[in-house]
Amino acid sequence: MGDHLNGYGTSEQFVLNEAALKQNITVFIKLFATFRDKRFMTQHMDFPVRSTVREVLKAIEIPEEEVAICMVNGRSKEIDHELADGDTLSLFPPVGGG
């Protein structure tokens, strides 16, 4: 997309509108450490538009309080962060080391 959008706003707005028109967003979910037990390592999943991390956790049955680190596209985010189509969500239980 690009030039043909002239006069209709930025391409970013266009993506947003396109997402709004879509029923669902697709999120790439990556699970780590014990979260993988009886679940999966990575998976693409669809959610209704405007879904937050909380809805994803509900769907994959991870209690909120077990999430120590939540990253969206590599950046730390809170559980109520609203996801966008194409986001990568990485979820970790408490981990650390050095």
Next chain:
Amino acid sequence: MHAYVGTILRINLTEKTIKCEPLDVETAKKFIGGRGLGSYLLSQEIDPEIDALSPENKVFITTGPLTGTTVPTGGRYMVITKSPLTGTIASSNSGGFWGPELKNAGYDIVVLEGKAEKPVYISIKDDQVEIKDAAHLWGMKVNETTDTLLEEFGDPKARVLCIGPAGENLSPMAAIMNERYRAAGRSGVGAVVGSKNVKAIVVRGSGKVKIADEEKMKAFVKDAMKKIRENGVTGQGLPTYGTAVLVNIINESGVLPTRNFQTGVFADAEAISGETLAAEYLVKKDPCYRCPIACGRYTKADEMEGGGPEYETIWCYGSDCGINDMKAIIKANHLCNEYGLDTITAGATIACAMELFEKGYIKPEEVDGPELTWGNAEAIIEWTKKMGTSEGFGAKLAQGSYRLAESYGVPEYSMTVKKQELPAYDPRGIQGHGVQYATSNRGGCHVRGYLISPEILGLPEKLDRFSLEGKPLWAKIFQDLTASIDASGMCLFTSFALGAGDYADLLSAAWGVEVTAEDVLTAGDRIYNLERIFNLKAGLTKADDTLPKRLLEEPMPEGPSKGWVHKLDELLPKYYEVRGWDADGVPTAEKRKELGLE
């Protein structure tokens, strides 16, 4: 005598004398013990300008007041000396069981001074201390040395600390090993021991460390154990996966050093992750003295088995060398343990050599072994052996990445601070951690102030890893608390679950005097400034408080930290200010007075 056993064992190798000296308890308390007291004694007894490998250098092997007590993780000892790698003060920490055994034998500290005429080892059985011939041990690797000494000592419960061939060859990346797999790894402390012609120290003790208030201690230990067990990191993450669990999280953050810090994203991170290690190679956990965390791993790959690898070994031999072969990493780790090499400096030096090879500085004809190409599993194994024996081109590598890159006229390809290789976190995407790297008193190091905790793991609170706000003060507080933990004899990993107040409580019960959280942090500040003053006297300046050019000038090329460089020039002046140092990074007279360091 409480918490300390009250005796310094001084061994002069030139004179072949063994002396027991009383420990000055008041001075000891001022610096707590371990790293603090060792740094004080080194500063008192040597000229910081001497050659680290000369007989004038001394080695202080120190325990803390909590070493050998009932305190969880109270098994640490430290090695303090002048470093042949960095020219700074060196203080390397190790776990296992050697430290408590030394205290049970009746000594807080062992001092090695002078130089033996021929290879020797030290045998300690309570008050029977001997300097013994080690001609038959010289050249042996760590496992064989340990087996031989246990046999000779005649007690399987004895604890062996030794150097491998790397220490004998005076490689500035040589470690001191204890109980085969535990390492006082960094800054070339093994080379200093090698320069004194000392191969090993075997110890067995029948005593017990006494503390002042048993009842109080029982209650504080119970409380600390509860906190450690209930904390997600120390109660779940580290026990299940060991330190290697970090591979994925650091890669997801786009700060996993890859191909000599050319990028922060490694496509094959999963193959070298803690999850993969646990699923495919873990044999058992291998805990240290009184440790409820048990992060230590014991792994097997083909015919090689033993302790490790830690996260710090996996990143430098893995992503930093473009290696996705976990088996090869386990083998390289095993070889480092056998030859007595610091895995971080060893792996990161091979990564630097691979970049020098890629860029055409190292010519194929000078390389008498496997090609130094990214991802070459055979190369990391063979070059580790050759560094361990200082054979052929391996002798050049065994000098560390700074001296290697400098010999080609391009020291900027060495990812070091003060000539010591940086650990596993690219500071372009972790701004606070970067200022900590630049100001660490032993050069590139993560365990002098682990800001990964707030900046990545969100502990004790979540900080924006790209923000500069408040980071100099965070760096100072973490550095100070770390210095006190290192001085106490406890493991730094307890700090995921415990705070300054908890360490104060444990010290109070051990000493029988009231210690506050503020006292703990002040002691840390004192230790940090003491080390800084040593370094300044050794000739280091503000110019040494820096990061490799790449991290300051080349924006991260891809991933979640894309576009960032490290903003050290903005952070450093503020760091000096919160430290109470002048614009040149020198502790002011007021600061010295405040800390009792005049």
